Each structure stands twice: as structure tokens, then as C-alpha cells.
Amino acid sequence: MSTIHLITGSTLGGAEYVADHLSDLLQELGKDTEIHNHPNLNDIDPQGTWLVVTSTHGAGDYPENIQPFIAQLQDTPPNTQALNYSVIAIGDSSYDTFCGAGLHCHELLEDIGATALAECLTIDVLRHPVPEEAVEDWFEDHKHLF
Numbered sequence: 001m002s003t004i005h006l007i008t009g010s011t012l013g014g015a016e017y018v019a020d021h022l023s024d025l026l027q028e029l030g031k032d033t034e035i036h037n038h039p040n041l042n043d044i045d046p047q048g049t050w051l052v053v054t055s056t057h058g059a060g061d062y063p064e065n066i067q068p069f070i071a072q073l074q075d076t077p078p079n080t081q082a083l084n085y086s087v088i089a090i091g092d093s094s095y096d097t098f099c100g101a102g103l104h105c106h107e108l109l110e111d112i113g114a115t116a117l118a119e120c121l122t123i124d125v126l127r128h129p130v131p132e133e134a135v136e137d138w139f140e141d142h143k144h145l146f
Ligand SMILES: Cc1cc2nc3c(=O)[nH]c(=O)nc-3n(C[C@H](O)[C@H](O)[C@H](O)COP(=O)(O)O)c2cc1C
Pocket: 009, 010, 011, 012, 013, 014, 015, 016, 054, 055, 056, 057, 058, 059, 060, 061, 063, 090, 091, 092, 093, 095, 096, 097, 098, 099, 100, 125
């Protein structure tokens, strides 16, 4: 069974909590998971399934910890023919660039040839102060994909 890679972009830790929770839910289904809080493309198999969980900072920017990984994907995209992915974007709808990083990542992965398992999920922290609860509902509807 191939490992599901959870890749996080987080400044304040919220997206990491969401990824931890998703990882627990996947493990309850008997899946193998690996969390990458400092993702490096060289360490992550570009086959199988990626779940990217990223917040947005600055003005629509990626959190610093995930910026090198995104640059690697843009500069030297791997062969993604056998890669499925899903992106969970966390943001605050009071910003014009609501969930800008996650939405960008979803398009980037599609552009380099990976297959989206689902639309990008956007979680608004104004509506969901505990984003883990929103992701739990989403997971219930999407767990058959993993
Ligand atoms: C300085 C700052 C800038 C932010 N900029 C954006 C933004 O451009 N778009 C957005 O949707 N959310 C923005 N947010 C909201 C964060 O994405 C949100 O608080 C998120 O829960 C933080 O997740 P994290 O704990 O994983 O870093 C910003 C938050 C801060 C503190």
C-alpha cells in the first residue's frame, strides 16, 4: 500500500493541526501516512497521493515553510502521471486574496499533470474557528477517494 503524503504550509500552526487530524482519520481507515511540515520534493514520492494543507499569508502568499517546495515544483516539475492530489486551503475571507496559496497550489499541480481527486476545499476561519471540524465533514464525504 502506498503512503499518503500530507504536505503542510503553515505559519501559526493551524494548517499543521488540520493535517495531523487528517492523518489520524486516514490511519483509522488503515492507510499509511507521512506528514511533511518542511516539505522537500526530493523526499516525497511523486506517485500515489498527496494531500496539501496550506494556509495563506502576506497578500495571498504561501507560508514560508512551503515556499521552497512550491518553487521546486515550478522550476523542476517531477513526472506526475501517477500522482493524485487534493488541496485543503485555509484562509480568512476578510482578505481579498482568500485562500490564494491553496488555490494556486491546486492549479499548479493540475498544470504539471497531476490528477485532482476533488475540488480545492477552502476553509474560512471566520466561519470555522476550528478548521479541523470543517475538514472532518469534508473527509466524511471524500474518504472513499483515498
Ligand atoms: C499576516 C497575515 C496575513 C494573512 N493573509 C491572508 C490572505 O492573504 N488570505 C487569506 O485567505 N488568509 C490570510 N490570512 C489568514 C490565515 O491564512 C489564517 O489565519 C490561517 O488560519 C493561518 O493558518 P496557519 O496557522 O496554518 O498559519 C492571513 C493571516 C495573517 C496573520
